[in-house]
Amino acid sequence: MVSARPIRIGVVTDRMDDARAQVIGGVESVVRPSAAVLALVHHRLNPWRGGVLGGLLSAGRLDGVVVLPVNSADTGESRLHELLPLLGSVPTVLVGPRHPHLPRVGVPDDTIAGTVLDHLVEDCGRRRLLLVSTPMQRDGVSRRRQAMEEAAAGRGVSMSTPPELQRCVDRHSARVVMADWLARRRGEAELGFDAVVCTADDVAVGVLDALDAHGVAVPGEVSVVGCGDTDVAWGTSPTLTSMDIALRQQGAAAGRYLLDRIAGRDVPTSGTVTRVDVDGLRIRSSSLPLHDADQLSAELPWTDDAAIVDRLLGREAPDPLQQDLETQVAARQQLRHATALTVLRRGPTAELTRLAGLGDDWQRLLRGELSHESRLALSRRLEEIVRSRPEEIWWRAWLEVLRSRLASQVPATADPVVPRLLSMTSSLTVERVLGDAREDRERQTHLMAAQVLELNQSLSGCTTVVGMNRALRTYLSRLGLRRFFVAIYERPIRLPADGTPSPAADERPSLRLVFEHGMGCGGAEAAVDEELLAGADVVTPSRLLPARLAAELDEGTFMVQGLFGDDGYYGLFGYEGSGRDRHVGEVMRLAMSRVLESRARTGDLEARSRELAGLVAARTHELELEVANRQQAQDELRAANDQLRSALLRDGLTGLYNRPALDEHLARAWARARRTGGVLSVLICDVDRFKLLNDVVGHLAGDECLRRVGRVLAGAGDRASDMVARYGGEEFVVVLDDTDLPGATRVAERLLDSMRAAALPHPGLGQGGLVSMSVGVASSSGLAGVAELLGAADRALYQAKDDGRDRVRVTRAPVSSGS
Incomplete structure (x- = not known):
């Protein structure tokens, strides 16, 4: 049943990385703009059982939930069982985790394993494989490992799985574990493996780091294959081969499933409800940077058709490590041709059509219905536009296509305008168009990195919430974050020994909204933290925002993450963003957590100082009383002695x-x-x-x-x-x-x-x-x-x-x- 308010889809995950960002992007592509997305990074977001997710679900503020992997950062164990009691009857779909009673979207493990093994065995000729994986307790890892082992056995090749290499959680741990493992085998005559299969791209990049540090040539001696085709694999050196497991498509399938459930359509409620097909392996290399759909859409604003974009991704381009230079050049020409076909299909922009007075001449030109005189008139109008506004990047790309189209329909000898037009546009190749767009994107990326670095440096010197707010107010607009909020607890919630705090309701400190950006008044102003907290709105895990801002969560996508340190929880923050903003969000989470941790420790020191001062004052008072008592006792003793002496001498x-x-x-x-x-x-x-x-x-x-x-x-x-x-x-x-x-x-x-x-x-x-x-x-x-x-x-x-x-x-x- 659809709620009267806009549909709100929750996405729950344990952390934010490239793979999870792709899934969230897929959910967004399907549910928006009809529904809002609230992504909850569950790891340490909740200082007691249930927390934000439980509050939102119990208050009926989520219409559906997509559950991504939720694993313990310490042990790697799945925490799905903690979420099940909270979900109740809310429509839920899993992307990654498995549960017998919940629906799931995913790529079959045997498909992934078969594709990877075919590439290594048949294309690369590898026979001795080494498996490096994340901890077996994580959702799906043990099944994927079993599928890999079965696929290897079915192809008659060996696959070793050393236990010490099955506990890599990220790039750093993979680099350390793999380096230690290689160091212990340094005296052996040969490596003992010629390919490494990794269950995640970040683990694969860590393995590349270790192999490179030990002088192992990749892909000459050893091939390395990752899984996920995520951004972390971009620009690696040596080259990393990554398995595309259609993460964005999985997210889109999950979003469609939830919309069907919410709309009351008859869909299955358990088992694998959607099997997403994969396109196979893609090469990620710094020498051949390819583009994902998001990036290409941003660089080529005249395209929005996913099918056309896929043609531009180069998925059918040959592996440059397996082909000669001539074939690589041919592949680039095919890419240029595909781009030309796309622009040709789309035609000129609406603005260009209006300015040139083209009307329906473009489609008539494509159908070959324009007369010779009309084609001459069209070419003259286009020449004027090229001369007046050649700086428009998509116009130049369109003119590149127009060059070949006019050349085929208007003979050069019959129309003297065409040769001049062709001369003007001869250097405007599709590669140049893409290059200009790529340079602009890189400049934006560098500017964003500089702004993030400045914000991080500015926050590193803060020890108060007031100082943190000033830094945020300065940099948020520059970072392109349209909406942003921070809520902190009046006092930190300390971590008990077992790391699972569960204070009684009357013992939980209030959660107060101390900063907001782009959502109203801009947050409370104050000179000191105490004044700021006293005047801030009280929010609850079931709302996240006060009533005056509740509608903010009904549009767009909000990422919500916890602010925490080694010894406690400090609060949470949320921002409107997408997968492209995850690095910004992670940097801000770490920086703000450091500020609040410093504030908490300063508060602890001040409280301890006050406590010690009180103890010193109390002890001083006790000593003063003791001295006074002793002085009185001495006086009394002296008087008694005097009396005794007097009695003795009288x-x-x-x-x-x-x-x-x-x-x-x-x-x-x-x-x-x-x-x-x-x-x-x-x-x-x-x-x-x-x-x-x-x-x-x-x-x-x-x-x-x-x-x-x-x-x-x-x-x-x-x-x-x-x-x-x-x-x-x-x-x-x-x-x-x-x-x-x-x-x-x-x-x-x-x-x-x-x-x-x-x-x-x-x-x-x-x-x-x-x-x-x-x-x-x-x-x-x-x-x-x-x-x-x-x-x-x-x-x-x-x-x-x-x-x-x-x-x-x-x-x-x-x-x-x-x-």
């Missing part, structure tokens, strides 16, 4: 310093006094009749008395360097730093005054009895140490006791015997 009863503290302080004070030349004085205080007080009121009352005495004494040392300590029992010591004997005596008197003012009761002395104190004073002058100082103060104390208590006595410094 008297538990009075709170004054104890004897150990006194000894330590006296040692420091004595050393300081000796160092500075100062004077150190001490007061030893003793509570009078304290034993009597204890005996009368008890020790608890005695302890209270000592505490109150300690409070009175605590005010004696009012400087930081002074010290008051309990010496033992009821004795106390006051240390006065930098104080001479008179000053110490005054302090002692003040202490006694304070004791008297305190009026501490002494029950042992009767009613009104008060506690009193005796004080002994001594200074360091003339003394040898702390012990002498304390001894002198103690003697003064006893003197105060002997003199009646409650008084101060002073021990004078001893006078030296020499004074």
Whole structure:
């Protein structure tokens, strides 16, 4: 059933090369303009199962699908089984792969094998064949290999298939594998083979490279045959023979089949629905460049009939390696004659007919119905046109044909205009016409290559999507790409270990259209990637383009490829093109993938940098907290130690310093006094009749008395360097730093005054009895140490006791015997 919208045909393949481009071109030639073509390069296009193809099919946006080979790039295994669940009931046809339940278009393998073997055995006389192929897991390769082996056996020739030569995936791998294989056989007397059969042209070119590097003459010693007749075989040196397997015709047959299915016509739905005949072998050589239909149509715009074009392809021209020079010249003359017949059949262009006023004179001339006078009038009008516009290339070609036609119908003696006309056009041969067109095509090709190179260089310096867009905007028009779009994921989809990512739907990043060309506004403008992504349209695999651009996929041919790197998927891009643009598309895919990979890695580095900065900040904060905690712990420990030290150095009863503290302080004070030349004085205080007080009121009352005495004494040392300590029992010591004997005596008197003012009761002395104190004073002058100082103060104390208590006595410094 035909959809209300234009028919849309999908073509699915694993990669884009010459062979696949020819098949797509064949599909285009049949389905357009009634249908649009959407070519999906499936390899790594989908970051999860189903992906773009599944989205388009589930949304009903593809009316039919052509499936080309879809093989794993890593293992060579067919991935057709991954597509089958997605296809459902959508009309599908295979070109290359095989499946028992799906229709297929193809060339019989036995036909290919028979043609190749006939050429090598009968035409070239080869008897020892070597098969070099792509991996056996690829679609159709094992069947083609089996057909080759059977064809060789049927012709009585040998065909060896070394396992190491059956895993070549492209030109590079074929060159490396073949070179290694030849290197291991270098010591053998002979090669052991005189022909190499390759299952693909790119593999055959790699084999040519290896043979040439090892000094093997091709085709002198060894003949090399490829398969596909693709552009990669053009201009090879040594010469490559390639099997034409009618790839374009296969694509056309697939397109016709799908149109029949979509239109509801009764066609088979499984098996080989179309067997495409082949024209046989063609020679590809840099010495004899032939033209395929696309190229010839572009160079000779007055032809569009495929049958006529085929006559110009030289398919019947003899192999120049098998024929002499005379035969080659004859072949070129036949080519010229075929071209003349084509131009003659087509006649002059509509513009020329109008300008010359020919009307139907041309067809009447061909039928021989023009009178002599009419032919003369016609020739005169043509002479005027030749003189006025000789630069038109197709006019010159037409005039070349006209030369022979007029010469046969208008005798030179009867019409003097004809000889002049023939003279003017004598040098305008068909070969010159084709040569001019070929030179123009080569100039265009070189210009295209230069533009692609400049774009690649421009993109190589980009690390942002914004920079990539600027480069694309500059070069796309120059490359002739009319429509183009790029959509990228907000963040790359990383490849897991098994290489088959399948994130949950809610974990998939959005796909955003970041660039468009020739389809509307030209894409979002932004200064930085974040701004660009925020303002870009969100697209889905089921649509590829937003609703405002959905109609763009309903006309022409769009190629859609994935953008990916070694570690992830970045997005996809699509462009309107044909097989001729595949090299441009591949260069752009690689260049844009590098940009996005660089962007992703830069983002990873920035994210890692931010992560490390966060870790450093967090660790720094932790260390700061740890330092603060340690500092607090140290302060607390120091305070605890101070408290402990204070507790150890304080008297538990009075709170004054104890004897150990006194000894330590006296040692420091004595050393300081000796160092500075100062004077150190001490007061030893003793509570009078304290034993009597204890005996009368008890020790608890005695302890209270000592505490109150300690409070009175605590005010004696009012400087930081002074010290008051309990010496033992009821004795106390006051240390006065930098104080001479008179000053110490005054302090002692003040202490006694304070004791008297305190009026501490002494029950042992009767009613009104008060506690009193005796004080002994001594200074360091003339003394040898702390012990002498304390001894002198103690003697003064006893003197105060002997003199009646409650008084101060002073021990004078001893006078030296020499004074």
